Amino acid sequence: MTMTRGLEGVVATTSTISSIKDDVLMYRGYNIQDLAELSTFEEVVFLLWNGELPTADQLSLFKGTLAENAAVPGELFTIMKMYPFDHVHPMAVLRTAVSNLAMYDPDAELMDKQSNKDKAVRIQAKIATLVAGFSRIRKGLEPIAPNKSLGFAANFLYMLKGHYPSETEAQMFDKALILHADHELNASTFTARVCVATLSDMYSGITSAIGALKGPLHGGANEQVMHMLEKIGSIEWVNDYISNALENRKKIMGFGHRVYKNGDPRAKILKTMAKKVSDLKGDSRLYDMSVKIEDLIKEKKGLLPNTDFYSATLYHDLGIDHDLFTPVFAISRTSGWAAHIMEQYNDNRLIRPRAEYNGERLRRVVPIDQR
Ligand SMILES: CC(=O)SCCNC(=O)CCNC(=O)[C@H](O)C(C)(C)COP(=O)(O)OP(=O)(O)OC[C@H]1O[C@@H](n2cnc3c(N)ncnc32)[C@H](O)[C@@H]1OP(=O)(O)O
Ligand SMILES: O=C([O-])CC(=O)C(=O)O
Helix, strand or coil: CCCCHHHCCCCCCCCCCEEEECCEEEECCEEHHHHHHHCCHHHHHHHHHHCCCCCHHHHHHHHHHHHHCCCCCHHHHHHHCCCCCCCCCHHHHHHHHHHHHHHCCCCCCCCCHHHHHHHHHHHHHHHHHHHHHHHHHCCCCCCCCCCCCCCHHHHHHHHHHCCCCCHHHHHHHHHHHHHHCCCCCCHHHHHHHHHHCCCCCHHHHHHHHHHHHCCCCCCCHHHHHHHHHHHHCCHHHHHHHHHHHHHCCCCCCCECCCCCCCCCHHHHHHHHHHHHHHHHHCCCHHHHHHHHHHHHHHHHHCCCECHHHHHHHHHHHCCCCHHHHHHHHHHHHHHHHHHHHHHHHHCCCCCCCCCCCCCCCCCCCCCHHHC
């Protein structure tokens, strides 16, 4: 048996959903740069789940189905109102809420292909409503019902803020959703696949994936990037902060990647988007700080930003609360998780690696009165 720490370089499955090769990320063979430029999040979700981009008719039907399924049972919001808002993290709320959602789905345990596809639609549609609803509830506001005439991205921003986003805001958010939708066998997707490979249900798979995404080494890094920017405060303090952090061997959130060694292609696109939105806002303070941090980390450590770095500035400038950055990531990644869950079911085998035991051996049990 060979042991690889953190499973680095281990190929654990085959997949037709997304690929990373020579630092190019593709969904179903399409470069994400092209998808971000020429498609919408709904088209990408359809692509991930069906293997093909939709025709205009298919897209219209799919968008309608998502919109029809966006409302969540009122009981869920009643339960949310009882959460202790002062210390609960929105990712903990989301993890619980998605698990709770299963209780209100009479088909939660059905395992045939069509039932799983229908469940994927329901979870994808409702997860945005759950995040927006919680955000309002904790501010003492009532959740806003989904607006069926809006696209997925615009509807989320509308339910979150209570007013319609501008076309540019909706477009930038839509592209961010596209860029976060899937990423091969990242930790949360692997978690989802391990979970459902026991033939557990899709809600369990998505719930466990949310738990894995929450961590700061994975999706939780985008919120931590914002904490860092807040702590630094101003561009003139970047040098001191970063030098000090590196001297103390602290990890800089939003930098480094297990797979990309020459840069995360999503970070480059998100950087351009963050610039556009900060220009639009007329306040480039965070963007300028971010660029300086990027230059310094590259120079001092040779590390490049990952998807969580510039998405933080972008989400901030889109007016999203900082602790909702990771739930927003989860909204998008639900599409990828669901695609992988369905792929796992299609050719399932229990995922059960081995551990190389390196603890003590052949110990004698001493009775309790002699210990
Ligand atoms: C959507 C996503 O999940 S993208 C990733 C989001 N996570 C982050 O941004 C958190 C910060 N980054 C990291 O912790 C890492 O780069 C990870 C978790 C992304 C990848 O981890 P691994 O592949 O296991 O790399 P590992 O943590 O072993 O790092 C290798 C070396 O680079 C250093 N390094 C890696 N990332 C960073 C960083 N962000 N800041 C400072 N040093 C770093 C490590 O300290 C280590 O150095 P050493 O060999 O001298 O000890
Ligand atoms: O692939 C990874 O390890 C992490 C990542 O970038 C993602 O999930 O988007």
